[in-house]
Amino acid sequence: MDLKLDDHMKDGIRVVDVEGEIDVYTAPRLRELLIDLVNKGDYQLVVNMEKVEFLDSTGLGVLVGGLKRVRAHDGSLDLVCRQERILKIFRITGLTKVFGIHDTVEEAIKARKSEK
Amino acid sequence: MVEVTFTPLPAHVRTARLVAVAVARRSGVAEALLDEVRLAVGEACSRAVEAHRQYCPAEPVKIELTDTGGRFEVVVTDAAPAGPGVPPAEVAGVTGIANGIPGPLEAVPAGQQATGSAAEGGGSGEAASAGPAGVPVPPVNGQGGLQDGFGLAVIAELADDVKISRTPAGISVAMSWPSSPGER
Numbered sequence: 001m002d003l004k005l006d007d008h009m010k011d012g013i014r015v016v017d018v019e020g021e022i023d024v025y026t027a028p029r030l031r032e033l034l035i036d037l038v039n040k041g042d043y044q045l046v047v048n049m050e051k052v053e054f055l056d057s058t059g060l061g062v063l064v065g066g067l068k069r070v071r072a073h074d075g076s077l078d079l080v081c082r083q084e085r086i087l088k089i090f091r092i093t094g095l096t097k098v099f100g101i102h103d104t105v106e107e108a109i110k111a112r113k114s115e116k
Numbered sequence: 117m118v119e120v121t122f123t124p125l126p127a128h129v130r131t132a133r134l135v136a137v138a139v140a141r142r143s144g145v146a147e148a149l150l151d152e153v154r155l156a157v158g159e160a161c162s163r164a165v166e167a168h169r170q171y172c173p174a175e176p177v178k179i180e181l182t183d184t185g186g187r188f189e190v191v192v193t194d195a196a197p198a199g200p201g202v203p204p205a206e207v208a209g210v211t212g213i214a215n216g217i218p219g220p221l222e223a224v225p226a227g228q229q230a231t232g233s234a235a236e237g238g239g240s241g242e243a244a245s246a247g248p249a250g251v252p253v254p255p256v257n258g259q260g261g262l263q264d265g266f267g268l269a270v271i272a273e274l275a276d277d278v279k280i281s282r283t284p285a286g287i288s289v290a291m292s293w294p295s296s297p298g299e300r
Contacts (some may be wrong), residue, residue, distance in 0.1 A: 023133075024162040025126035054133075056158050057267045068253050085151045092273040093266075098253055 002026065004051075005033050011109050014042040019051035022059030030059070034066035034077075043075025046108045055086050060095060067099065076100075076115075078108040121176040124168030132161045132179055136190055143183035144296040153190070153293060156274040159267040160192035160289040167196035167286065187277075189292040195285045 003026035004019040014037055022030060037045065047063065049055070067077040078100040081087055090096045102108035118139050122128040136157040137150050145153060157179070164177045175195040182189050268289070272278050275291035282288075 021130065023126070023158060024129050024165060054154070054158075056155060056162060057270050058162060061266070064254050071253065088151075089155065089270065093270065095254075 013044045021054040024058045027058040031062040043073040045077045049081040118181040124165045139181045143188040152274040164194035171196040187292045188295040191290045
């Protein structure tokens with residue numbers, strides 16, 4: 001399956017919905033979207049990965065790159081994911097300590113708001 | 117044995133993953149391990165594709181899938197003289213590779229500061245910035261991916277037997293999982 005990307009504002013935070021496979025072929029599209037959002041001034045991001053079917057280290061790199069970009073503007077990039085197959089790669093790479101990973105978009109937004 | 121060669125295009129890596137999982141399932145690899153096969157083969161092929169695109173874009177990447185002696189083995193061989201993510205010295209096993217990666221796998225333990233190898237690697241020239249709870253954000257390379265070698269380290273965590281060796285042509289990544297012929 002190809003990669004589908006969509007984004008919308010929710011409670012003042014930009015939510016990026018990702019569906020499909022994030023790999024060496026599709027990851028550049030996600031990277032471009034994240035760069036575009038940051039360039040437009042969206043520094044509070046939530047990436048909803050509930051419908052992501054595959055994620056490799058290229059995709060992880062794009063997410064880390066996005067996090068670096070928003071952090072340069074004192075922003076944030078939180079993830080939403082409950083799938084064990086996706087969470088596993090975050091765990092084995094230690095990136096669970098780098099990203100805030102939440103069960104739902106609402107929880108991610110709530111956690112972000114409470115930190116303000 | 118199943119052998120697949122493909123032109124080094126990122127779009128073909130997905131095809132390689134699908135073939136590997138199909139052959140693994142046919143070989144009797146447990147369903148619970150198929151996600152690991154998918155990810156590990158994808159990482160190996162991504163690394164090989166990047167190496168070929170950099171050094172020999174006209175040469176195909178080769179994958180061999182075999183099922184012998186209760187093991188399903190996948191060997192991904194590139195033809196790049198100096199692929200990314202592999203130390204210059206000859207390597208005998210994945211331990212050497214993992215130890216040689218000055219990267220995120222070592223950089224992210226809680227409380228670790230953004231100093232040392234984590235801040236120096238990556239080639240982007242950017243200092244690592246702090247993530248939640250002060251954890252440094254791993255460096256990314258010029259293409260926006262994690263630094264070279266990260267994919268190999270992921271493979272090392274996924275396959276229970278990994279051998280990375282330098283062939284006369286390039287780098288060979290061999291990884292295997294248990295298979296159960298009786299379940300075919």
